[in-house]
Structure formats: C-alpha cells, structure tokens
Amino acid sequence: MPKTTYWVSVGRQEIVPAGEAVIRENYEFEIRADEAEHLQLQELFQAMKLVDKQLINRARTPYEAFPEKDQDMKNRSYDEQLKNIYFLIHRLGTKETRQHIERMNLGDLPHYQNINSKPEQVKT
Template sequence: MDKKTYYIAVGSGEILEPADTTGNFEFEIQATPEEIDQLAELFEDQDDAEGDTAARAIIPYRLYHKDKENDAYDANLQEIYRMLHQLGTPETRSHIESMNILDGLRP
C-alpha cells in the first residue's frame, strides 16, 4: 500500500493530512493507513494513561519515579516517538534523535 504524508501534533494527539494542517504540528511522517491506525491507537492509549496519571496526582506522598501510572504514561510516549521516528522524514528522525527520548529503547 502506498504511503501518504501526515503531520503529527504529539501534545494534542492529532494526526493531520496535508489539507488539514494550519502549521500546528511537530512532525512530518510517511505512513500507510494501517500504520496511521496503529499510531491513532497509541494516541488513544496515551490519553487513557494521562487520565490515570491525573487521578494519581492527588496522592501527594507518592514519588513520580515509583509510580506505575507514570511508568505506563512514559513507556507509551516512548512508543509514540519510536513509531514517529520509524515513519518520519529525515528532519523528523533527526529532531527525535536530538530529544534523546529513544535512549534505552530496544530497536
């Protein structure tokens, strides 16, 4: 299947096609519809994980680094960036590499 260009806004979980962009995106990728479905699923998982971390945030004595909800959020975010890196343009891959977010992830 042919790949199309998409623009991604990680913070809002948006996957935009060229006709929908208004300059509010961080990354450009080339993906098949199946890959976009996988990415959309990761964004949905991230939204769920974000809700879990918000509910946990009201517990003041629990440290961030000892918190399974935050670990799940972080792991999911790394998976999103790994997929964006795999599908990204050279500029996208370079930018993600400069963020050092993929350090420690298996290829």
C-alpha cells in the same frame, strides 16, 4: 499499501493529512504512513489518553497515600507510552523528523527496528 504524508502533534495527540488547510507550524513532525501505520499511531495516542486520564484521576486526591512502587509504575507507564509514540514517529518520519527525534535523546532509539521489538544489546 500507498503511503500518505501526515503532520503530527504529540502534545495535542493529533494526526492530520498534510494537504488539509491547517497551520503547519502547529505540528512538530511529518511522517509517511499507510493506513495500518496511521491506525497504529492513533491507537498509541488513545492508549496515552487512558494513561493520562488515570494519572489525572490520581492527582485529584493528593492526600491519599500511594505506595511508592504504585506511583512509579503509573509514571513509568506514561513514559513508556510516550516513548512508543516517538519511536513509531521516528520509524515513519521524514529525514528531518528522524533527526529531530534523535536530537531529543530518548535513548535506545537507533536500536529499534520495530515498534514492538526490544532494543538490541550493544556489545562492548
């Protein structure tokens, strides 16, 4: 499948074709993706919005007691969604995009071959 260049903003959860009349500085990353990869990134952003909405709803009732395990699980879910987004952007990204994400020091990034894979164990 042919690949198209897109600009991506993780904070705004936006993906726009590079040719559109937008301000490039509003987007952190440049990727090259085919239609299926573009859809996969959109789905990750949608999943992130659902997790984000759950956390916002929970925050509206700060007086309600939550078991520590439940809080940790919901926060971990948000973190994992965010990592999955960065891992996919890294895989699809230009050289500059990959270098930028690697400097973010997200951990395990070089070991991800596929967004759905587990990181390989480093032998010592």
